[in-house]
Amino acid sequence: MEESTEPAVTYGLRERTFLVTGGSRGLGFAVARLLAADGASVAICGRDATRLARAAAELEQEYHTRVITGAVDVLAPDELEDFTDQAGRALAGLDGLVANVGGKRGGGLLDSTREDWHTTWELNGGHAVRAVRAGLLHLREGSSVVLVSSISGWKPRFPAQYGAAKSAEIYLAGALCQELAPHRVRVNTVSPGSILLPGKSWDRLRLRDPETYAAYAQRNPSGRLLTAEEVARVITFLLSPASGAVNGAHIPVDGGQPQAGLSPAPGPRTTGEGEPG
Numbered sequence: 001m002e003e004s005t006e007p008a009v010t011y012g013l014r015e016r017t018f019l020v021t022g023g024s025r026g027l028g029f030a031v032a033r034l035l036a037a038d039g040a041s042v043a044i045c046g047r048d049a050t051r052l053a054r055a056a057a058e059l060e061q062e063y064h065t066r067v068i069t070g071a072v073d074v075l076a077p078d079e080l081e082d083f084t085d086q087a088g089r090a091l092a093g094l095d096g097l098v099a100n101v102g103g104k105r106g107g108g109l110l111d112s113t114r115e116d117w118h119t120t121w122e123l124n125g126g127h128a129v130r131a132v133r134a135g136l137l138h139l140r141e142g143s144s145v146v147l148v149s150s151i152s153g154w155k156p157r158f159p160a161q162y163g164a165a166k167s168a169e170i171y172l173a174g175a176l177c178q179e180l181a182p183h184r185v186r187v188n189t190v191s192p193g194s195i196l197l198p199g200k201s202w203d204r205l206r207l208r209d210p211e212t213y214a215a216y217a218q219r220n221p222s223g224r225l226l227t228a229e230e231v232a233r234v235i236t237f238l239l240s241p242a243s244g245a246v247n248g249a250h251i252p253v254d255g256g257q258p259q260a261g262l263s264p265a266p267g268p269r270t271t272g273e274g275e276p277g
Contacts, residue, residue: 088138
């Protein structure tokens with residue numbers, strides 16, 4: 001019997017169009033996959049052109065949908081804006097946008113520089129502002145924007161610059177939902193907890209020190225970390241017409257995860273959530 005590629009849940013997104021930043025891997029790719037599986041066309045960007053091409057080929061082959069890609073560094077002047085404009089024109093408008101790129105630089109207050117704080121803001125809140133501003137030219141009436149914040153944005157922890165930037169995204173959604181009301185554009189925030197992604201920090205800890213990883217995972221009510229698809233389902237719902245009454249909301253998707261505790265040292269920069277919440 002041939003295996004179906006239809007999603008277990010349908011969201012009513014057939015022939016709609018969406019843009020996902022940081023959409024070539026991790027949580028961003030999980031969102032793009034659900035959108036494509038539901039019949040939507042997607043535009044995804046990231047820094048690695050090879051990874052983008054691989055992601056696009058997978059989505060196109062599996063779901064026979066249109067995928068637009070762009071190699072974008074959100075810290076580079078105009079690259080995000082140019083790609084958003086290009087995608088909006090190519091897709092003849094957008095029904096939704098996911099500002100998913102995120103990351104952090106530096107350590108504690110005395111182990112981080114002014115540039116670390118500035119870069120952390122630009123990767124998170126700054127990138128979200130730029131994406132929404134550029135996307136507004138192409139977002140149709142009734143469209144939806146989702147900003148990907150983090151558990152660190154509302155359950156404070158070390159390092160402060162990351163949580164502060166993520167907290168700003170939560171505030172941003174609440175303020176923009178009012179400002180963009182005349183455009184009939186909804187804006188909401190999703191705050192994921194720690195996501196287990198192949199090859200990323202939590203997965204490396206799991207392989208390197210399984211006892212420490214297991215002890216951390218057992219602190220969560222479910223006894224495990226989240227999967228990218230679990231968070232992506234909530235984001236996709238917020239992009240769908242079924243969530244039309246949800247606006248300016250902050251939705252934690254962390255499985256009840258307590259915040260204080262272990263955080264494996266991430267790389268200097270990430271694209272998308274899940275490293276570590």
